Amino acid sequence: MSRGIYDTIIVGGSAAGLSAALYAARQGLKVLVVTKDIGGQLLLAPQIENYPGIKVVAGLELVQSIKEQAEEFGAEFVYDEAIAISQINNTFRVSTKVSGDYEALTVILAFGKTPKSLDVPGEDKFVGKGVSYCAICDAPLFRGKKVAVVGWGDHAFRAVKLLRAYDNKVYIIHKSEAKLTDEELIKDSKEMNIIYIPNTTVLEIKGDTKVRAIRLKNVKTNEEDELEVDGVFVEMGYTTKTDWVRDFVQLNENGEIITDKLGMTSRPGVFAAGDVTDMLYKQTVIAAAQGAIAALSAYNYIQQLMGRPTKKSDWGKLI
Numbered sequence: 001m002s003r004g005i006y007d008t009i010i011v012g013g014s015a016a017g018l019s020a021a022l023y024a025a026r027q028g029l030k031v032l033v034v035t036k037d038i039g040g041q042l043l044l045a046p047q048i049e050n051y052p053g054i055k056v057v058a059g060l061e062l063v064q065s066i067k068e069q070a071e072e073f074g075a076e077f078v079y080d081e082a083i084a085i086s087q088i089n090n091t092f093r094v095s096t097k098v099s100g101d102y103e104a105l106t107v108i109l110a111f112g113k114t115p116k117s118l119d120v121p122g123e124d125k126f127v128g129k130g131v132s133y134c135a136i137c138d139a140p141l142f143r144g145k146k147v148a149v150v151g152w153g154d155h156a157f158r159a160v161k162l163l164r165a166y167d168n169k170v171y172i173i174h175k176s177e178a179k180l181t182d183e184e185l186i187k188d189s190k191e192m193n194i195i196y197i198p199n200t201t202v203l204e205i206k207g208d209t210k211v212r213a214i215r216l217k218n219v220k221t222n223e224e225d226e227l228e229v230d231g232v233f234v235e236m237g238y239t240t241k242t243d244w245v246r247d248f249v250q251l252n253e254n255g256e257i258i259t260d261k262l263g264m265t266s267r268p269g270v271f272a273a274g275d276v277t278d279m280l281y282k283q284t285v286i287a288a289a290q291g292a293i294a295a296l297s298a299y300n301y302i303q304q305l306m307g308r309p310t311k312k313s314d315w316g317k318l319i
């Protein structure tokens with residue numbers, strides 16, 4: 001991977017980001033994808049039945065094949081978290097948590113939605129060492145262990161069932177006193193394979209080189225307790241985490257990046273695509289299409305920057 005100036009930096013490696021990478025690289029742009037992972041929310045979708053042209057596909061399989069396509073056209077990848085963005089004249093700088101800064105003439109923000117976090121001491125420290133936000137990805141690493149699932153609803157229950165399938169003893173931690181209604185979970189809880197702990201929040205995740213326990217608080221009695229576990233699955237759904245671009249591009253009241261129909265944000269040269277945008281419909285094919293649009297718009301922006309002005313009516317002919 002080179003550290004020169006890229007034509008475009010794409011933040012996010014799922015449907016939107018990878019499709020943008022494919023389109024931008026195929027246009028001959030020098031492309032860098034900065035992403036925490038490949039797949040994002042699609043890692044949680046084992047069966048997609050509404051992606052045109054493919055009857056059924058696993059989310060992971062779909063994104064991997066778009067990634068391969070993008071790589072074949074020369075897109076480069078760095079696995080890291082983007083934490084800041086700035087502009088100096090015609091160049092944008094994307095700063096990352098670990099590997100430093102990268103520069104480009106355009107940026108495509110395609111970082112979708114991020115799992116909600118507990119925001120308690122120990123959570124960040126033990127990510128990948130017992131703390132997980134993706135049961136589908138990590139359940140196989142926890143065979144025969146004691147694990148806590150924090151969350152409620154279909155999303156969390158899917159995680160619980162999956163973890164049970166790997167012979168784990170599963171604690172469900174939930175802050176309200178809602179009753180379990182799912183037959184499968186009720187049966188497992190009678191057999192003590194699942195233990196439901198209602199009215200409870202997590203105060204801290206404790207461990208040494210890996211997770212060993214969680215500190216809990218009963219929200220009704222204020223009593224605190226410690227529970228020995230090997231893993232904590234935070235399954236509280238997804239949120240748009242756009243704080244780091246808040247002062248850079250305009251957001252709507254939901255914290256989503258506002259774009260026009262060409263994927264342009266409020267800042268010329270910065271484009272956005274997929275679930276992170278104010279697009280109402282959050283679907284894979286829509287995110288992928290928005291990624292393609294943003295990439296073509298970035299290409300045309302660069303043409304203009306390089307003194308090869310194009311009329312908007314000519315844009316289709318360039319492709």
Ligand SMILES: Cc1cc2nc3c(=O)[nH]c(=O)nc-3n(C[C@H](O)[C@H](O)[C@H](O)COP(=O)(O)OP(=O)(O)OC[C@H]3O[C@@H](n4cnc5c(N)ncnc54)[C@H](O)[C@@H]3O)c2cc1C
Pocket residue numbers: 011012013014015016017034035036037038039040041042044045047048049050051080081082083110111112113114273274275276282283284285287
């Ligand atoms: C359980 C589930 C099932 C679904 N089933 C379907 C379905 O059947 N059909 C369908 O059409 N859609 C489905 N969806 C919706 C679909 O997954 C999303 O619409 C799609 O994944 C959006 O893609 P995206 O590229 O916008 O973002 P995401 O998939 O959210 O990916 C965001 C990417 O950005 C990265 N990222 C985030 N923040 C940063 C950062 N700061 N720095 C670097 N990288 C970052 C992430 O690691 C990830 O790679 C499902 C979603 C879920 C959760």
